[in-house]
Amino acid sequence: MSKSKMSSKQSKCKNVDVLVIGGGLSGGTLSLALAQAGFDVATVDREDMAGWTDRGFDGRASAIALSSQRVLAGVGIWDVIGAETAPMLDIRVSDGHSPLFLHYDHEELGTPGADPEPFGYMVENRSIRKALNVLVPKTKNLTYFAPNQVESLERDAEGVHAVLQDGTQIEARLVVACEGRQSPTRDAAGIGLTKWDYKQAGIVCTVEHEHPHNFCAQERFLPSGPFAILPLVGSAEKPGCRSSIVWTERADLWPIIMDLDDEDFLEELEVRFGDFLGEIEIVGPKFAYPFSLQFAHSYTAERLALVADSAHGMHPIAGQGLNMGLRDVAALAEVLVDARRAGQDIGAPQTLENYGRWRRFDNNLMLGVTDALVKLFSNDIEPIQLARDLGMAAVNQMPNLKRFFMRHAMGTVGELPRLMRKEPL
Numbered sequence: 116m117s118k119s120k121m122s123s124k125q126s127k128c129k130n131v132d133v134l135v136i137g138g139g140l141s142g143g144t145l146s147l148a149l150a151q152a153g154f155d156v157a158t159v160d161r162e163d164m165a166g167w168t169d170r171g172f173d174g175r176a177s178a179i180a181l182s183s184q185r186v187l188a189g190v191g192i193w194d195v196i197g198a199e200t201a202p203m204l205d206i207r208v209s210d211g212h213s214p215l216f217l218h219y220d221h222e223e224l225g226t227p228g229a230d231p232e233p234f235g236y237m238v239e240n241r242s243i244r245k246a247l248n249v250l251v252p253k254t255k256n257l258t259y260f261a262p263n264q265v266e267s268l269e270r271d272a273e274g275v276h277a278v279l280q281d282g283t284q285i286e287a288r289l290v291v292a293c294e295g296r297q298s299p300t301r302d303a304a305g306i307g308l309t310k311w312d313y314k315q316a317g318i319v320c321t322v323e324h325e326h327p328h329n330f331c332a333q334e335r336f337l338p339s340g341p342f343a344i345l346p347l348v349g350s351a352e353k354p355g356c357r358s359s360i361v362w363t364e365r366a367d368l369w370p371i372i373m374d375l376d377d378e379d380f381l382e383e384l385e386v387r388f389g390d391f392l393g394e395i396e397i398v399g400p401k402f403a404y405p406f407s408l409q410f411a412h413s414y415t416a417e418r419l420a421l422v423a424d425s426a427h428g429m430h431p432i433a434g435q436g437l438n439m440g441l442r443d444v445a446a447l448a449e450v451l452v453d454a455r456r457a458g459q460d461i462g463a464p465q466t467l468e469n470y471g472r473w474r475r476f477d478n479n480l481m482l483g484v485t486d487a488l489v490k491l492f493s494n495d496i497e498p499i500q501l502a503r504d505l506g507m508a509a510v511n512q513m514p515n516l517k518r519f520f521m522r523h524a525m526g527t528v529g530e531l532p533r534l535m536r537k538e539p540l
């Protein structure tokens with residue numbers, strides 16, 4: 116990151132349109148979208164952004180729906196990371212060792228005469244962070260203050276006033292919290308939060324396998340929860356032979372599994388993974404993420420908007436957390452651009468209400484769907500298991516219903532913001 120873009124003791128006072136707190140996956144994408152649309156943006160992240168190039172590997176890779184890929188492409192991130200992403204061409208869902216399964220093939224959704232598009236792409240989270248590190252210094256109107264933090268924040272009808280840890284003062288029309296699930300800005304604004312713990316965690320690691328995955332994402336429902344094998348691009352020597360694993364385990368078991376030595380861990384993994392891709396080997400460290408659901412009671416307050424995990428956090432059973440966050444990003448950017456075109460104050464209550472109304476319903480629906488899926492698929496009660504197996508097999512035989520679910524996986528249904536329709540802001 117260039118020196119002029121880093122926080123410095125000289126730049127003590129800054130007047131911007133939008134202050135973004137949290138410059139990670141959603142905050143970084145929002146910052147780029149707004150700055151490219153001509154807003155002056157200041158973004159604060161507590162992490163050292165320059166360090167994202169060498170570290171910051173949290174093991175996570177995200178299934179990015181086609182509509183989210185369009186947002187990343189719209190702000191230039193895709194140009195930087197495209198070669199590091201793996202398309203998802205097939206999705207196979209199965210229940211334990213039942214022979215019944217559901218198989219989605221992207222070719223079933225093609226438009227005559229056009230190449231069928233993938234359901235989405237697998238992207239390592241660190242790739243997006245590295246792309247931000249490349250793009251932010253080149254983006255006019257955008258200043259990252261990182262590592263830095265907001266020490267005090269005042270909001271009133273006139274505007275936003277923030278003082279950062281290094282003494283920089285920032286005046287803005289609007290502040291947006293993109294701080295992830297723990298959002299001090301949300302809490303300080305007195306916005307209530309409902310939260311429950313799934314008493315599960317996702318063990319995340321990367322494996323290399325003997326045979327290529329052919330860009331098929333697999334999700335198996337095991338008694339302790341879903342076990343996902345997600346295709347990554349692989350190395351130059353072994354393309355298509357690398358996958359990201361999200362292995363859900365009960366709260367009483369995951370710490371024991373995480374404590375196993377490498378050999379025993381691999382043995383447990385193989386039991387769940389199977390041998391359909393030949394021999395497997397674990398590459399890199401393993402991580403565990405406890406799973407919970409949470410949602411903020413409001414997405415807005417005076418001159419404040421909440422985005423992505425700061426507004427809603429869901430179980431990754433359907434791989435939708437970041438996808439929903441990027442929908443928030445695209446919707447908020449559009450609402451702000453439209454308000455400015457109409458000569459309105461971008462931090463006015465009506466502007467923010469337009470954003471909140473647009474996103475709350477969609478996100479609450481997805482929270483409900485993911486919660487129901489967790490309850491349906493995280494148990495081995497026989498009649499429930501039989502009902503879900505028959506349900507999956509039935510959907511597999513119903514082309515129209517199947518296409519409906521496939522479009523949902525692509526994220527191309529609902530009231531899509533312009534960026535998700537490949538249109539400029």
Ligand SMILES: Cc1cc2nc3c(=O)[nH]c(=O)nc-3n(C[C@H](O)[C@H](O)[C@H](O)COP(=O)(O)OP(=O)(O)OC[C@H]3O[C@@H](n4cnc5c(N)ncnc54)[C@H](O)[C@@H]3O)c2cc1C
Nearest residue numbers: 137139141160161177178294295423424434435436437438
């Ligand atoms: C195991 C697992 C698998 C997942 N798989 C998928 C998937 O396949 N598809 C999908 O769509 N989603 C998936 N998700 C969800 C996805 O990872 C999250 O929804 C996404 O990371 C949220 O992005 P965010 O920008 O809101 O928050 P974060 O990525 O948490 O970023 C928050 C940023 O804010 C900064 N920050 C925090 N607090 C402050 C502060 N006070 N001041 C300044 N900066 C601050 C942090 O340094 C960070 O850079 C998965 C989640 C897990 C746990």
